[in-house]
Amino acid sequence: xxxxxxxxxxxxxxxxxxxxxxxxxxxxxxxxxxxxxxxxxxxxxxxxxxxxxxxxxxxxxxxxxxxxxxxxxxxxxxxxxxxxxxxxxxxxxxxxxxxxxxxxxxxxxxxxxxxxxxxxxxxxxxxxxxxxxxxxxxxxxxxxxxxxxxxxxxxxxxxxxxxxxxxxxxxxxxxxxxxxxxxxxxxxxxxxxxxxxxxxxxxxxxxxxxxxxxxxxxxxxxxxxxxxxxxxxxxxxxxxxxxxxxxxxxxxxxxxxxxxxxxxxxxxxxxxxxxxxxxxxxxxxxxxxxxxxxxxxxxxxxxxxxxxxxxxxxxxxxxxxxx
Numbered sequence: 001x002x003x004x005x006x007x008x009x010x011x012x013x014x015x016x017x018x019x020x021x022x023x024x025x026x027x028x029x030x031x032x033x034x035x036x037x038x039x040x041x042x043x044x045x046x047x048x049x050x051x052x053x054x055x056x057x058x059x060x061x062x063x064x065x066x067x068x069x070x071x072x073x074x075x076x077x078x079x080x081x082x083x084x085x086x087x088x089x090x091x092x093x094x095x096x097x098x099x100x101x102x103x104x105x106x107x108x109x110x111x112x113x114x115x116x117x118x119x120x121x122x123x124x125x126x127x128x129x130x131x132x133x134x135x136x137x138x139x140x141x142x143x144x145x146x147x148x149x150x151x152x153x154x155x156x157x158x159x160x161x162x163x164x165x166x167x168x169x170x171x172x173x174x175x176x177x178x179x180x181x182x183x184x185x186x187x188x189x190x191x192x193x194x195x196x197x198x199x200x201x202x203x204x205x206x207x208x209x210x211x212x213x214x215x216x217x218x219x220x221x222x223x224x225x226x227x228x229x230x231x232x233x234x235x236x237x238x239x240x241x242x243x244x245x246x247x248x249x250x251x252x253x254x255x256x257x258x259x260x261x262x263x264x265x266x267x268x269x270x271x272x273x274x275x276x277x278x279x280x281x282x283x284x285x286x287x288x289x290x291x292x293x294x295x296x297x298x299x300x301x302x303x304x305x306x307x308x309x310x311x312x313x314x315x316x317x318x319x320x321x322x323x
Contacts, residue, residue: 003055004087007048014041015097022102031106039215042098042113046120047205049091053124055084056148057131059138061267073267075139081132082143082151089155092121093165110219115168120201122172125152129278134270149281157292162304174311177289178318180282198234200225208239287323290315 018041025034058076099112129145136142156173158166200221203214214221221233293315297308
């Protein structure tokens with residue numbers, strides 16, 4: 001009943017298993033078994049983080065009929081939402097432990113799992129705006145979108161020497177800020193229809209592919225999805241929909257919220273477009289970040305300075321002629 005605490009226990013277990021994987025597994029000359037187990041550990045880690053993120057903008061739904069006690073919809077308390085976001089961002093920035101050097105030397109060449117994991121978490125974060133808007137709308141003491149964005153901003157620009165996780169998060173946030181200035185291209189009817197389909201990450205995390213092929217060739221499937229659109233991989237697969245309850249509510253980026261992949265029956269899709277001011281808030285964060293980065297780039301040295309300068313160049317290029 002406490003996703004943060006269960007996440008702490010789960011991550012602690014994974015951090016005990018992973019360093020011992022090499023010593024525990026024998027008779028695995030090609031490292032195939034260890035590679036498979038490592039992939040499962042990374043995916044389990046992602047499930048813990050994703051589970052905690054369901055608290056952010058979360059709404060408890062209960063099918064309450066006449067004469068039945070309870071609330072039909074009840075927003076997750078503000079303090080729990082803030083704590084959940086803080087927990088998930090800490091895991092994002094400190095996920096390097098899943099990249100084990102002695103295993104890396106034996107596995108086929110690939111980018112470290114921490115980099116891929118961060119991309120998956122970022123997708124979840126960007127999809128939370130609609131959740132936060134709707135949850136705040138129904139809360140008497142709301143965790144507002146403005147507070148959510150401020151928490152993201154405050155966690156982006158930390159002081160001191162930067163870790164790889166800090167740099168990854170700052171780059172991801174600046175990219176997101178800049179997306180708010182891009183003009184959206186109109187989607188075809190086919191693309192719009194697929195916007196609520198399972199993504200590659202959903203298929204892996206929710207264990208919807210009984211064959212295991214999607215997880216085994218995840219990078220290739222993600223590249224295909226990036227080229228052909230959300231849900232394009234799922235459209236070609238016979239998925240195990242019975243396990244779709246393992247997934248959380250689908251909150252796509254067009255301002256609509258689906259409650260469960262197949263819906264709960266008593267609650268249909270909700271659009272928050274009319275009350276969504278996330279674009280303006282992201283643009284404001286871009287402007288504030290540019291001002292802050294000027295001083296950070298001037299004060300930093302070495303690789304940190306190069307990093308800050310790169311982010312500043314991107315923001316300058318995005319904001320030119322706009323202010």
